[in-house]
Amino acid sequence: MQAELGKEKISGEAILESLNWRYATKNYDKTRKISAADWAVIEQALLLAPSSYGLQPYKFLVVSDPDVREKLRTAAWNQPQLTDASHLVVFAYKKTQTEADIARFIDRIAEVRGQARESLADYENLLNGSVKKAIDGGYIEVWNSRQAYIALGFLLETAAHLGIDATPMEGFDAAQFNQILGLTDYSAVAVAALGYRDAANDWLANLKKVRFPAEQLIEKI
Numbered sequence: 001m002q003a004e005l006g007k008e009k010i011s012g013e014a015i016l017e018s019l020n021w022r023y024a025t026k027n028y029d030k031t032r033k034i035s036a037a038d039w040a041v042i043e044q045a046l047l048l049a050p051s052s053y054g055l056q057p058y059k060f061l062v063v064s065d066p067d068v069r070e071k072l073r074t075a076a077w078n079q080p081q082l083t084d085a086s087h088l089v090v091f092a093y094k095k096t097q098t099e100a101d102i103a104r105f106i107d108r109i110a111e112v113r114g115q116a117r118e119s120l121a122d123y124e125n126l127l128n129g130s131v132k133k134a135i136d137g138g139y140i141e142v143w144n145s146r147q148a149y150i151a152l153g154f155l156l157e158t159a160a161h162l163g164i165d166a167t168p169m170e171g172f173d174a175a176q177f178n179q180i181l182g183l184t185d186y187s188a189v190a191v192a193a194l195g196y197r198d199a200a201n202d203w204l205a206n207l208k209k210v211r212f213p214a215e216q217l218i219e220k221i
């Protein structure tokens with residue numbers, strides 16, 4: 001990790017240009033595929049997303065099989081992005097967390113940072129306490145699913161900077177998705193289709209972005 005961001009820092013202007021350019025694409029150009037190099041960046045963005053305590057209680061399913069994508073489309077109100085976009089990612093959160101999951105995470109910290117595992121015992125207890133509270137309080141699924149949305153946000157912004165179109169999607173039947181994808185310990189919560197817009201056939205491509213004015217959303221206290 002660098003102490004300071006190096007010469008590749010993106011200008012504010014470039015960031016806003018990307019964010020204004022992106023839109024929730026409805027129709028993709030089926031003939032255009034995302035390059036392996038760009039896709040690798042998007043996968044890294046998913047891995048680099050922050051999560052509560054760093055627990056990463058989710059999985060990202062990159063679905064390439066056309067038959068599976070066809071089935072998913074039928075469980076997503078027949079939205080064409082499911083089959084026509086270059087890439088499809090299903091965000092699935094973990095339905096619960098066990099002490100074994102926490103232990104695995106602590107092992108990973110010890111490994112990556114070269115720390116003695118014993119030195120992390122207090123932290124492990126703290127995490128187990130937080131997770132137990134969430135399970136007992138009935139909000140572990142809400143908590144874990146929220147973490148997946150942060151990764152979705154990272155993916156959307158990264159794609160925009162790469163000039164790749166993306167659609168965040170919640171319009172699908174999660175139970176059917178779980179069944180099609182064989183998910184049991186995890187549950188699908190969001191989808192992202194990615195590729196290149198078919199601007200000529202997308203009613204939304206040239207419409208203005210609709211947002212409330214800043215003063216209605218950003219309160220300065």
Ligand SMILES: Cc1cc2nc3c(=O)[nH]c(=O)nc-3n(C[C@H](O)[C@H](O)[C@H](O)COP(=O)(O)O)c2cc1C
Pocket residue numbers: 022023024025026079167168169170171172190209
């Ligand atoms: C969580 C979430 C779920 C969404 N679900 C769908 C969806 O199922 N299908 C779709 O075409 N767009 C979907 N959208 C896109 C939104 O309608 C879109 O982001 C919003 O209207 C703002 O427009 P923009 O993204 O083009 O700036 C979803 C967006 C989010 C953030």
